[in-house]
Amino acid sequence: MKRQNQSSVVEFILLGFSNYPELQGQLFGVFLVIYLATFTGNVIIIVVISLEQSLHVPLYLFLLNLSVLEVSYTAAIVPEMLVTLSTERATITFAGCYSQMYCILFFGGTECFLLGAMAYDRYSAICHPLNYPVIMNKSVFKKLLIFSWVSWIVVATVQTTWVFSFPFCGPNEIDHISCETPAVLELACADTYFFEIYAFTGTILIVLVPFLLILLSYVRILFAILKIPSNTGRQKAFSTCASHLTSVTLFYGTAIMTYLQPKSGYSPDTKKLMSLSYSLLTPLLNPLIYSLRNSEMKRAFLKLWRRKVNLHTF
Numbered sequence: 001m002k003r004q005n006q007s008s009v010v011e012f013i014l015l016g017f018s019n020y021p022e023l024q025g026q027l028f029g030v031f032l033v034i035y036l037a038t039f040t041g042n043v044i045i046i047v048v049i050s051l052e053q054s055l056h057v058p059l060y061l062f063l064l065n066l067s068v069l070e071v072s073y074t075a076a077i078v079p080e081m082l083v084t085l086s087t088e089r090a091t092i093t094f095a096g097c098y099s100q101m102y103c104i105l106f107f108g109g110t111e112c113f114l115l116g117a118m119a120y121d122r123y124s125a126i127c128h129p130l131n132y133p134v135i136m137n138k139s140v141f142k143k144l145l146i147f148s149w150v151s152w153i154v155v156a157t158v159q160t161t162w163v164f165s166f167p168f169c170g171p172n173e174i175d176h177i178s179c180e181t182p183a184v185l186e187l188a189c190a191d192t193y194f195f196e197i198y199a200f201t202g203t204i205l206i207v208l209v210p211f212l213l214i215l216l217s218y219v220r221i222l223f224a225i226l227k228i229p230s231n232t233g234r235q236k237a238f239s240t241c242a243s244h245l246t247s248v249t250l251f252y253g254t255a256i257m258t259y260l261q262p263k264s265g266y267s268p269d270t271k272k273l274m275s276l277s278y279s280l281l282t283p284l285l286n287p288l289i290y291s292l293r294n295s296e297m298k299r300a301f302l303k304l305w306r307r308k309v310n311l312h313t314f
């Protein structure tokens with residue numbers, strides 16, 4: 001409790017959208033519906049893939065991990081956001097803010113790497129179908145998963161501890177929807193120059209590079225798709241590709257704009273909108289475009305559904 005002696009701030013206040021008091025009710029309703037839809041969609045995916053043995057191949061096991069991530073990631077952000085929207089002055093303790101920042105970095109970052117691993121998986125399957133079983137063998141698959149999860153434990157620990165080692169001497173109002181790094185950094189009363197340099201290089205290395213690799217693999221996939229002889233097959237593959245690209249671009253684009261320069265000149269409203277894009281919108285879109293459009297997932301879902309109905313009528 002040395003920190004409390006050093007600095008006068010012991011808790012933060014999350015402002016959320018308190019500058020739009022007339023919208024708070026509507027926003028609460030919309031975010032609640034989005035959260036419940038995201039939760040339900042991802043839990044369905046987790047249950048279907050876990051129960052259906054035929055889906056235990058890299059593509060679906062990646063999707064299973066992605067859904068576990070989305071559930072955890074949104075659980076770290078949205079309930080707190082709903083509290084902020086429904087109370088006059090939503091306070092959050094140092095420890096609460098620390099854990100929220102940690103979870104956002106850990107789950108959000110792991111998602112960055114996982115989406116990269118999934119793009120690599122699709123690229124190998126579509127562009128090198130004959131070598132695919134060798135390229136994506138069990139050991140490579142496991143290594144990709146472990147790397148995605150473990151590297152972000154280190155990043156999240158370093159970054160969160162660094163931000164919270166700065167003194168906070170007031171004001172304690174976070175003008176944002178969650179305890180994200182840039183918003184909390186605004187309140188630090190110390191020179192944050194080295195942290196900003198770290199954030200800049202870190203974001204390029206661990207967010208921008210995976211994003212560029214994903215774009216590159218989709219370009220290669222698009223070229224492979226153009227060679228498909230049948231028109232309908234080409235169209236379907238193309239629309240799948242386009243929807244993946246949209247979600248990936250929304251997620252990485254807004255995250256890069258936010259984290260590349262934590263003290264950038266965007267207005268608080270712009271920062272909140274960008275944050276909503278990767279905290280709320282892409283977790284809602286991902287189950288829809290990666291799994292629920294997928295015909296094998298649909299078949300597995302119907303199969304489980306029928307089995308359940310049979311059990312009930314029995």
Ligand SMILES: *[C@@H]1O[C@H](CO)[C@@H](O)[C@H](O)[C@H]1NC(C)=O
Nearest residue numbers: 061062064065066068069145
């Ligand atoms: C990710 O997927 C692998 C699949 O083999 C599984 O063993 C692991 O438990 C999953 N991780 C999470 C957190 O769901």
